[in-house]
Structure formats: C-alpha cells, structure tokens
Amino acid sequence: MAARSLASITVSFGMVAIPVRLFSATQPSSGVSFNLLHKPPCGSRLKQQYTCAKEGVVVPREDMVKGYEFAKDQYVVFTPEELKALEETGTHAVEVTEFVPLESVDPVYFDKAYYLAPDKGGAKPYALFTRALRDSGRCALGRWAARGKQYIVMLRPVEDGLVMQQLLYAAEVRPMTELEIPKTEVKDAELKLAAQLIDQQAAEKFDPAAYTDSVKQRIEAAIQKKVEGQEIAVAEEAGGGAQVIDLMEALRASLKKRAPEEAPAAEQPKPAKRAAQAAQPARKVTRK
Numbered sequence: 001m002a003a004r005s006l007a008s009i010t011v012s013f014g015m016v017a018i019p020v021r022l023f024s025a026t027q028p029s030s031g032v033s034f035n036l037l038h039k040p041p042c043g044s045r046l047k048q049q050y051t052c053a054k055e056g057v058v059v060p061r062e063d064m065v066k067g068y069e070f071a072k073d074q075y076v077v078f079t080p081e082e083l084k085a086l087e088e089t090g091t092h093a094v095e096v097t098e099f100v101p102l103e104s105v106d107p108v109y110f111d112k113a114y115y116l117a118p119d120k121g122g123a124k125p126y127a128l129f130t131r132a133l134r135d136s137g138r139c140a141l142g143r144w145a146a147r148g149k150q151y152i153v154m155l156r157p158v159e160d161g162l163v164m165q166q167l168l169y170a171a172e173v174r175p176m177t178e179l180e181i182p183k184t185e186v187k188d189a190e191l192k193l194a195a196q197l198i199d200q201q202a203a204e205k206f207d208p209a210a211y212t213d214s215v216k217q218r219i220e221a222a223i224q225k226k227v228e229g230q231e232i233a234v235a236e237e238a239g240g241g242a243q244v245i246d247l248m249e250a251l252r253a254s255l256k257k258r259a260p261e262e263a264p265a266a267e268q269p270k271p272a273k274r275a276a277q278a279a280q281p282a283r284k285v286t287r288k
Contacts, residue, residue, distance in 0.1 A: 013096035019119035087148030111166040193251035
C-alpha cells in the first residue's frame, strides 16, 4: 500500500523554498487492547462517566468547562474560544534557523518523526539540500507550527531522503545531574574482559527486524486459547532477591558462554571408541 501524505509544507532556508509532502514515519502501537467489562456472570461493557465531586451527580459533556487550578481548590475558567485564540496558527512551513553538527543533538531530545518527500517542482532543491546536509555532516534546525502548537524540528538526511524529527524543548528533558551516580573505579582487567564481551556481541549495524514483540505474541496466543475454550496455566513467580556476584567471574562466564564450540577434530576418536581402545591389550612390538 502506498504511503499517504499528511500535508504539504514548505522548507525554507535563505532564499530557497522546497515544497515537500509530509508522511508519518511511525505507526500507532499495534498492541493488544482490552475493554473493561462488568465482572461475570454479567460480562457487559462498562461506560465511563464524569461525576461532580461536590454534588455527586453525573455531569453531561455539554456542562463541562476547562479550568486551571492556580491555588488549592481555586480555578480560573477558560471558554473554548479563549483557548482557541491562544493556539499557534499553523503556517504550513518549516523555517530553518541554523545548521549544527548531527552528533551534537542528543537522541534523548527526539520525539515524533516524519518522512519528507519532494512535492511538485521540489525534486531539484530537495536533492540539493539533502546532499549538502549529508556532505556537511550537519542537520538543520527550525520551527514548525501545527495542531495549535509550535515545535522545534530537526531535518536530517537518511539514505536518499529527509527525516523531519520533532524535538523536545529543554524544559521537557530532565538533566542527568538529578541522578546520584557514584564515581567508581574500573580496573584494567575488568575493562579488558568487558571489551572482549562487547566484541563478541558486536554487529555491523542495527537491524530492527531482528527484534520482535514477544509479549504481544504471547498475549495473542493466550487470547486464541481463551477463544477456543482452553485454560491458561499461570506460572508462579520465583522468589528471592538480587544475588551478589563477583564482577570478574561474571565477565569470564559471559565470555565462556558466548565462545563458539570447537568442532571435534577428524582424527580424534569418539569417547565410546576411546574406551574400547583402552580396554584392548597392548600389542607387542618385536624388533628384528
């Protein structure tokens, strides 16, 4: 199925304008969704309702308003029109403000991703912009307004195209300094073993197809069993707390576990054959 464009926008840097089409790079989670039901024997779907904490009555949607709590149990109320007026007006354009080294943007700031494809008349400037970014090792940062909000976006080259990555604002990312990470000495021998373990499990590149959602598969299999009327056995959780282990021994055991098994040499007899040979009497050698 061909990808469906979400919108047509323009990427502008300097006096150059690139008409592009916007596509979602990700899709909503296809996880298994459950509904809330009234406990059997009824088994009917439950309906969500809002009740007034003061009067204890169900409040219909037309009687609901939005309010901001500025002090304990004190609110200022906004009408839908007032909230609409505060929203950012969509511009259908991404204005590039600066170019920075690609590796200088920490992935912790990455949010939703979109693919960009050239729109009518945009093939040449699109190809030029993509090639220039790739050759420079930089990405473009800019602003984009949509759905009433303003976003920071990063444009980066991938393969033969562009990805527009929404970025989080600085206030939305917690600093690592909030964590208490003790400074610990690492011995050279430990570091050497850890490096060997990394080398054993190293791959040339990330292959996302190598990873599957085993939890989803397990849930779907359990649902099918339930549909077919089968019982599901629930395993008891193993008790016990965390074990204290020796770091060097754990590293050595990990390396030993991942080491490829040695193929038996062709000339080496099997264990049973060796035992039979040992049981035979030794031959006398007569010298002439």
